[in-house]
Amino acid sequence: MNNHKNNILLFTSIYPLPWQPNKATFNFQQYQCLTDKHNVDFLVPVPWLAWFKNIGMLIGNHDYKHVCYFPFFYIPGVFRGLNSFFLVFSIIISIVPIIKLLKAKTVLASWAFPDGLACAWLKIVCKYRLYIQCLGSDVNVHSKNVFRRKLLKKSFDLSDGVITVSKALQDEVEKISIKANVKTIYNGVNFNKFTLPDEKFNETSLIFIGNIIKTKGVYELLNAAKIMVKSGKEFHLHMVGNGPEIDNIKAIITSNNLQQNLTIHGTVNHHQVVDLLQKCHALILPSYQEGVPNVIMEALACGVPVVATKVGGIPEVVNDNNGVLINHYNEADIVKGIEKCLFTQWNAQTIRESIKTYTWDANVHQLSSFIFHR
Incomplete structure (x- = not known):
């Protein structure tokens, strides 16, 4: 051209x-x-x-x-x-x-x-x-x-x-x-902005980034978090985004005393997205339907593995080298996907290189x- x-x-x-x-x-x-x-x-x-x-x-x-x-x-x-x-x-x-x-x-x-x-x-x-x-x-x-x-x-x-x-x-x-x-x-993805982190927090940190709407699987994700809390898992889930369900999500977190394990960040700027991703151990995206979410690309560019439903174009980007695909967006499968992801030894550079052409x-x-x- x-x-x-x-x-x-x-x-x-x-x-x-x-x-x-x-x-x-x-x-x-x-x-x-x-x-x-x-x-x-x-x-x-x-x-x-x-x-x-x-x-x-x-x-x-x-x-x-x-x-x-x-x-x-x-x-x-x-x-x-x-x-x-x-x-x-x-x-x-x-x-x-x-x-x-x-x-x-x-x-x-x-x-x-x-x-x-x-x-x-x-x-x-x-x-x-x-x-x-x-x-x-x-x-x-x-x-x-x-x-x-x-x-x-x-x-x-x-x-x-x-x-x-x-x-x-x-x-x-x-x-x-x-x-x-x-x-x-x-x-x-902007590889100059989304880079590998210097180090992760010792605490297991998970992150969801997207619209707070039902079809993003936010309620199933919340139920999965409740299961993990009850089973004694130590983790913190960061939810980034805004949408019509955000007040309901906040109410459920409060009524179930999940404040120690979940933080709702609302809408943040792109620089904050980078900072949050670099500090997390996995991106969780249990959507009902998708194209190929940019946030998946950005997480992978930061060397962060992805746990996502096998829908839309997600399987075209996420594979065994950079994440875990779950067949259903119910809470049980989400918990299994998160556990599999956390027990896997990932190579951050390999994850980043899996999307180097994008x-x-x-x-x-x-x-x-x-x-x-x-």
Whole structure:
């Protein structure tokens, strides 16, 4: 690929917000690398209630020339299948987004639904080339709904290409649309930031990093922790992230007197993620469904073994050399997986080298080659 910079209009709701600077930390690494290689402008739909509440911060955003935040008008909690139509409406009445789309030659929609579908509808009029980047739950969750699965098919059929983060996700996209031009491009990791630790704590430290939602297996993980406490295991579990279940999780920890063994950190910045990972003995991720979570890549880059469910693209990255795969996300299997991991003699350098080809430069190089046919 030559050094010529191409123009890309990147449409995504997964983007840091002035009042949520830690949002989309993983995805933002790709965006930064992509911006180094190409001329990238961003269209970022923001739920309308949050947009109006924080409009002053949005107007004061220093990068407004390249990042256009606009309100996404929809009805919270209902008519979810119609969100792509609401998004198209929001784009048109916000004026600036539709002008940018009319001028664009190449659009990359990073999230399949409703972002990718809205861009697919507008492609009919705006005539740009459209590539849709699927990350996991945007396909795995919405494809289970008959109506939304048909809408996903329409968006993939209309696109010029679909990018997935794992072969498992590619297989799912190809089941939805036989016309789709699909390519798997694995996410990367910053090896300069996520490095091997100097030493670990003597106390056995485990860590969960992700959204505090049911499908991440947070309740099963909590039950596994209760079993380990009752059996006399000495450990400390750090839970990093935020989400709708966080208050329930905190209440369960308090009511079961688990404060000595569990800490809820909430949302932390990327530097804190590095520090926490380097001090832990294993990352635990008992998700119901996944693409390939960036946090797995980052843990492995730190030489930290992973205990994760055998779902989505996780088995494409986690193997006997760098972690333990569990077949079910129930608490008994989680406990067995953790115990197996802690009793195994791991080589941190071997774990790190198991993903040495997964860099953000490699990711963006493949992405650019796919989009611009080089």
